[in-house]
Amino acid sequence: MKNQDVLENNMEYSEPTLRRLPIYLQYLKKLENKNIMFISCSQIANDLNLNPIQVRKDIESAKVIGKPKVGYELKELIVNIENFLCCHIKNEAILVGAGHLGYALLGYHGFRDFGLDIVAAFDTSPDKVGKFINTKSVFHINKLEEIIKRMNIEIGILTVPSQYAQEIADRMVNAGIKAIWNFAPVKINVKDNIIVQHENLASSLAVLSKKFDLQINKNI
Amino acid sequence: MKNQDVLENNMEYSEPTLRRLPIYLQYLKKLENKNIMFISCSQIANDLNLNPIQVRKDIESAKVIGKPKVGYELKELIVNIENFLCCHIKNEAILVGAGHLGYALLGYHGFRDFGLDIVAAFDTSPDKVGKFINTKSVFHINKLEEIIKRMNIEIGILTVPSQYAQEIADRMVNAGIKAIWNFAPVKINVKDNIIVQHENLASSLAVLSKKFDLQINKNI
DNA sequence: TAGATTGTTAATCGATTAACAATC
DNA sequence: TAGATTGTTAATCGATTAACAATC
Numbered sequence: 001m002k003n004q005d006v007l008e009n010n011m012e013y014s015e016p017t018l019r020r021l022p023i024y025l026q027y028l029k030k031l032e033n034k035n036i037m038f039i040s041c042s043q044i045a046n047d048l049n050l051n052p053i054q055v056r057k058d059i060e061s062a063k064v065i066g067k068p069k070v071g072y073e074l075k076e077l078i079v080n081i082e083n084f085l086c087c088h089i090k091n092e093a094i095l096v097g098a099g100h101l102g103y104a105l106l107g108y109h110g111f112r113d114f115g116l117d118i119v120a121a122f123d124t125s126p127d128k129v130g131k132f133i134n135t136k137s138v139f140h141i142n143k144l145e146e147i148i149k150r151m152n153i154e155i156g157i158l159t160v161p162s163q164y165a166q167e168i169a170d171r172m173v174n175a176g177i178k179a180i181w182n183f184a185p186v187k188i189n190v191k192d193n194i195i196v197q198h199e200n201l202a203s204s205l206a207v208l209s210k211k212f213d214l215q216i217n218k219n220i
Numbered sequence: 221m222k223n224q225d226v227l228e229n230n231m232e233y234s235e236p237t238l239r240r241l242p243i244y245l246q247y248l249k250k251l252e253n254k255n256i257m258f259i260s261c262s263q264i265a266n267d268l269n270l271n272p273i274q275v276r277k278d279i280e281s282a283k284v285i286g287k288p289k290v291g292y293e294l295k296e297l298i299v300n301i302e303n304f305l306c307c308h309i310k311n312e313a314i315l316v317g318a319g320h321l322g323y324a325l326l327g328y329h330g331f332r333d334f335g336l337d338i339v340a341a342f343d344t345s346p347d348k349v350g351k352f353i354n355t356k357s358v359f360h361i362n363k364l365e366e367i368i369k370r371m372n373i374e375i376g377i378l379t380v381p382s383q384y385a386q387e388i389a390d391r392m393v394n395a396g397i398k399a400i401w402n403f404a405p406v407k408i409n410v411k412d413n414i415i416v417q418h419e420n421l422a423s424s425l426a427v428l429s430k431k432f433d434l435q436i437n438k439n440i
Numbered sequence: 441t442a443g444a445t446t447g448t449t450a451a452t453c454g455a456t457t458a459a460c461a462a463t464c
Numbered sequence: 465t466a467g468a469t470t471g472t473t474a475a476t477c478g479a480t481t482a483a484c485a486a487t488c
Binding site: 015018019020021022023025026027030047048049085086089091099100101103104105107108110111113114115116154155178179181185186187193195197199200201202203204205206207208209210211212213215216 | 235238239240241242243245246247250267268269305306309311319320321323324327328330331333334335336374375398399401405406407413415417419420421422423424425426427428429430431432433435436
Binding site: 040042056059065068071072 | 472
């Protein structure tokens, strides 16, 4: 299955690499303002606390070609990573659940840099419906299917309480959503051809806590 | 280095395992209400779309012993995973940056299940300082050091804009913070003995977008 | 007992790291 | 030229998966 993927889709990169590339990109863009023309793997690795060989491999995965001795031309490197990550392909998304997390995601401009544009939000609360959040309209949830279809939206962001996640996911998929970014801490069941990216802060917290507890106990 | 860690700290588990255990826990707690007494790896794997052998390995890492043929006693499994994740060790944390993401984190009760208790928030905005968010006081940022020291807080959550992240991290560390959960999309530099858990939604978005674009292109 | 599931050891797979050649 | 850095191939390491024995 995974080997087939590589052959069929030219997936010549790994998920860990894919997760690091945006971090390089955010870092490289900050360098752009500093009149830096060239950057080397070792410099990137040093600034981001990574292994320089890993950085080189990652950049290679993104099909970027550098110059021995000088490194990578900064602007070219940025553009190439952006192309690899399809940052210039604008993907419109809708968000369901305009709670604080929903607000935070609606207000975060950084997603634009990666091609994601959240065009509308949905909620049930009369306090929110009809208002704008960061220039984006909040609609009543009963308009969900209509707007997804009318605007041909294919990406849905789920920021509803756990108990509603499955129901809303089903409605999204029925209306034409092809990929779901799920922030509810429950697994949602969808058809095989629907992509689900599950975000669970508890996982990160567990890593932090465990490292923390080990560190503390070591000092006793 | 890593092998030493294993020997010195009994770190007989991997980070991927550590990230999956909270997901099992959230799932298992939902089963508790359904009068289920025993659960098998294959059942868990089936419900969470994972490999049953992987689930068995993960549970083994958490030092849980099951019964052949019947599986794991549900309540015992929950308690053992909680113990492994140190959920009963209460860690108090403060949060800096009471924007929407900060609000979302302050309002999320799920962290309590993993032992994290956010006891106070800090911001500069007069609209927020002096108010309560979800029973937690918002203090002015100039009280940061005083309160960290007075309450002996060791965990800090960073939800400030990127440009302030380093400065606030430095102040946290100087005041006694030992672990930082950083939601700003910049790397922060701290002393080696300070733990930093970096959260970057752009990484997840990149994974989602790439899968999505591959899926779409495949259909053309 | 038979069968299902855990426990444990071995094999595979893939990501990271290392080594060294190529090159500006 | 010499040296630094990329490019490319090989080695290592660790996570996942498989196989099979133990057991209720």
